[in-house]
Amino acid sequence: xxxxxxxxxxxxxxxxxxxxxxxxxxxxxxxxxxxxxxxxxxxxxxxxxxxxxxxxxxxxxxxxxxxxxxxxxxxxxxxxxxxxxxxxxxxxxxxx
Numbered sequence: 781x782x783x784x785x786x787x788x789x790x791x792x793x794x795x796x797x798x799x800x801x802x803x804x805x806x807x808x809x810x811x812x813x814x815x816x817x818x819x820x821x822x823x824x825x826x827x828x829x830x831x832x833x834x835x836x837x838x839x840x841x842x843x844x845x846x847x848x849x850x851x852x853x854x855x856x857x858x859x860x861x862x863x864x865x866x867x868x869x870x871x872x873x874x875x876x
Contacts, residue, residue, distance in 0.1 A: 781805065783871065785863050789852050791845040798841075798849060802864050829865035831857055835842040 782803050783799050788795050810825020834853045853860065 781867070783864060783867055784856075785860065785867065787856075789849060789862075791841070791848050796841075796845075798836050800834045800836050800860070802834050802860065804829045804861070804864050804868075805832065805869065806830070806865070827865070829861045829862045829868060831864060834860060 784800060785800050786797055786803060787798050787800065806827055807830045808825045808827050810823045813820065815821065836849060841849065859869050
């Protein structure tokens with residue numbers, strides 16, 4: 781799956797808005813059914829987005845700015861995944 785998000789990032793001397801096209805999958809942390817000391821249990825876990833790749837139009841930025849963006853994505857992967865997950869849920873609810 782893929783969707784777009786926008787973030788404003790400090791690049792060298794100014795802040796610029798960057799459009800990210802995020803490839804992701806929805807994953808679940810649960811292990812499902814299991815048995816513990818003879819008692820049958822179920823771990824439903826929770827869903828979250830697993831970011832596979834965040835792409836942007838690199839031709840709009842200098843090589844130095846692209847490096848800053850690359851580093852920013854690596855440092856902010858969790859917040860990107862959270863935004864992608866909530867947008868995914870919002871989009872799914874809008875199409876129902």
